[in-house]
Amino acid sequence: MASFEFPIRVRYHEVDAQGVVFNAWYLAWFDEAMTEFLESRGLTYRAMLDAGYDVQLVHTELDWRAGVGWGEDVVVAVSTARIGRTSFALDFQVRALDDAGERIVTCDCRTVYVVIAVDGSGKQEVPALILNALGDPEPLMPLRP
Template identity: 85%
Template sequence: MATFEFPVRVRYHEVDAQGVVFNAWYLAWFDEAMTEFLEHRGLTYRTMLDAGYDVQLVHTEIDWRSGVGWGEDVVIAVSTARLGRTSFALDFQVRGTDDAGSPTVSCGCRTVYVVVAVDGTGKQEIPPLIRNALGAPEPLLPYD
């Protein structure tokens, strides 16, 4: 499956005093992109919840290379990086273009999620409906 891209236009309230997107907004973007990624692959969040599953973020690492400013158009690239028994990792990249029109990556992130039961009974094995939506791992970032 091809990498999913979620478009974002930087809004005024997302920019800090340094003139770039405040770091917390990246996590919000990645969360929204994760939901759209699953839906693009046939799994709405509502369907997952109705089936008795949810996912919880348990670990994330973000590496910034450059800032993104107000009014810029970027895409959040999303790909499955790893599948485990109860957890999976997604890779995210904030992609844009420089003044010459060349592609750029201003930020990379890997986030680990654990599948949990909505009834509060704890973590669960990744069910087929989630595993199928995630597809085969195609990491965007290298593994250490």
Template identity: 50%
Template sequence: MTTVYEFSPRYYEIDMQGVMFNSWYLGYADEAMNHFIDSRGWPYSRWQELGVDVHLAHADLDWKAGIGFGDKVQVPVRTTRIGTKSFTLEFEFRRGEEVTCAVSIVYVVVAADGSGSIAIPPEIVDAIGPSAIR
């Protein structure tokens, strides 16, 4: 199941080359991740109620083309892997049909009390993707 987050870069996010500065891709991936979990009925506040949090463990970005000021950008988000303690989301930054940047992020689920990584609660597994992905 895919969820789509949409945005247009703001003026201050554009660099001297006329494209969105590279650091903003991870910022928008974070916004898209929050939109993704919200759309599945599991906003961040519910994760906290379960006593869990997530940490970004690894990110890969493959930049293909620049996004400019005023561009309408769609970011489809989908789960590609669910492990015991971590999961992977993929994000495609699109301007129309053109993929401008492909991002893959591995998130590790941790105890909110700081005691370390823990198994992903079954409720969250069900929310972020089919258990068949395991």
């Protein structure tokens, strides 16, 4: 299955004094894209919460290759990278068009989420409803040992 793509138009307030998207906005974009990725695969965030589960971001790594600026149309690609017993990792890529109209990757990210119970009882094994939405891992980046 191809990676999911979430479209974004860079808004004025997301751009810093250097004329590119301020780094903190990438995490907000990835959070939105994660929610839409799960929903595109049949799991709304509300349904996950109603089933007694939530996810917590526990680790993220970002590598920037190029900046994107105000008014640019980009997509955030999302793919399942890895599934563990109580956690899973998603890969994100910000993809933009270069001057020649070719799609380029401007940022790579891998984020690890831990499944938790909404009742406060702590981390949980990844339940079937989340496993089904994640599908088989198809990392966008190489897995590290």
